[in-house]
Amino acid sequence: MQKLSPVPYGSLIFAPMEGITDEAFRKTILKLYPEWDYLATDFLRVPSAGKYPLKHLVTHFGKELSDVGWVKDKTMFQILTSHRSFTVEMVKDVAQLGYPWMDINLGCPSNTVTKNGGGSSLLLDLNTLRSLIKNIRENFPGRLTAKIRTGFHDTSGFKDSIRLLNDEGIEMITVHGRTRDMMYKVPAEWNYIEEAVKISQVPIVGNGDIWCSADVDRMLKETGCHAVMVARGALKFPWMAQTYKRGFREETSHERLQKIKEFFQEYRTQLESESISLRGLLKQSKSVSRYMLDGVENGEAIRRKLLLSQTPPDFFDILKSL
Numbered sequence: 001m002q003k004l005s006p007v008p009y010g011s012l013i014f015a016p017m018e019g020i021t022d023e024a025f026r027k028t029i030l031k032l033y034p035e036w037d038y039l040a041t042d043f044l045r046v047p048s049a050g051k052y053p054l055k056h057l058v059t060h061f062g063k064e065l066s067d068v069g070w071v072k073d074k075t076m077f078q079i080l081t082s083h084r085s086f087t088v089e090m091v092k093d094v095a096q097l098g099y100p101w102m103d104i105n106l107g108c109p110s111n112t113v114t115k116n117g118g119g120s121s122l123l124l125d126l127n128t129l130r131s132l133i134k135n136i137r138e139n140f141p142g143r144l145t146a147k148i149r150t151g152f153h154d155t156s157g158f159k160d161s162i163r164l165l166n167d168e169g170i171e172m173i174t175v176h177g178r179t180r181d182m183m184y185k186v187p188a189e190w191n192y193i194e195e196a197v198k199i200s201q202v203p204i205v206g207n208g209d210i211w212c213s214a215d216v217d218r219m220l221k222e223t224g225c226h227a228v229m230v231a232r233g234a235l236k237f238p239w240m241a242q243t244y245k246r247g248f249r250e251e252t253s254h255e256r257l258q259k260i261k262e263f264f265q266e267y268r269t270q271l272e273s274e275s276i277s278l279r280g281l282l283k284q285s286k287s288v289s290r291y292m293l294d295g296v297e298n299g300e301a302i303r304r305k306l307l308l309s310q311t312p313p314d315f316f317d318i319l320k321s322l
């Protein structure tokens with residue numbers, strides 16, 4: 001596998017989001033907003049016994065996108081695992097399929113995941129984490145990165161976890177500036193991102209509470225991080241990377257509504273090209289619309305109508321009428 005060149009300074013990464021960043025969504029972003037430098041799959045959980053057929057991994061990344069070399073190069077394939085899982089088997093399969101970038105999820109806060117020793121709970125036991133990362137590193141020749149929170153209950157192990165990831169050959173670390181116990185309740189603590197920058201030998205990606213393109217610059221300047229990852233803010237403004245790269249002017253409500261319509265027109269086309277069920281089409285469209293109307297004039301009322309719609313035509317007719 002050819003090694004990818006390093007991620008350039010100031011890159012913008014569209015974050016992994018479970019239930020959102022599937023193939024149809026990423027195809028929409030790639031087509032409408034190619035200004036995002038990198039994208040991510042949502043996490044694929046390593047099975048606790050046996051292994052997935054290869055085609056399951058391909059479907060997770062996206063059947064069509066798996067055939068496009070430059071897309072593979074700009075997309076992190078994220079896995080979620082624990083010491084009980086059959087990690088090495090899956091890591092070898094990801095490598096064999098030629099995905100050049102794997103990201104390890106060390107931040108997922110959900111109870112189902114953490115009670116099985118996965119996601120952010122790995123930050124509680126650094127010995128286990130070390131052997132897990134070692135195993136993955138030995139079996140994955142491509143770019144290997146990790147995404148962490150600042151700790152589980154508290155941040156006492158934060159510096160050690162950064163050092164550990166450095167020692168074991170992780171090539172870039174995304175820091176979401178919250179502990180697992182904080183969930184999303186408090187503002188992200190960017191000072192931990194700054195701390196990671198000071199002690200890490202490998203690039204740090206800042207993540208947490210980037211809500212507009214001006215925040216991207218603020219994150220780069222205040223923390224000294226190498227690149228920025230955006231999740232919920234990128235659902236609110238899927239075109240944020242475009243706004244950032246073209247200058248900071250934020251749009252009027254009218255302009256935003258036009259962009260929202262444009263987004264959903266393309267997203268619908270992509271979902272329909274996958275022969276998704278009508279129920280699935282409606283469900284996905286509702287999930288993706290969750291943050292997009294924040295701050296738009298009458299946004300709350302529009303969102304309510306969208307969420308109450310019973311069929312895809314209802315949903316898309318409401319958008320058309322705006």
Ligand SMILES: Cc1cc2nc3c(=O)[nH]c(=O)nc-3n(C[C@H](O)[C@H](O)[C@H](O)COP(=O)(O)O)c2cc1C
Nearest residue numbers: 015016017018042043176208209210230231232233
């Ligand atoms: C709906 C949703 C799904 C998420 N799924 C994932 C995931 O699959 N993998 C992951 O590493 N983080 C996941 N996250 C966390 C985000 O990638 C990000 O770290 C977090 O939301 C903080 O960034 P933000 O303030 O820009 O939203 C998810 C977040 C949201 C809101």
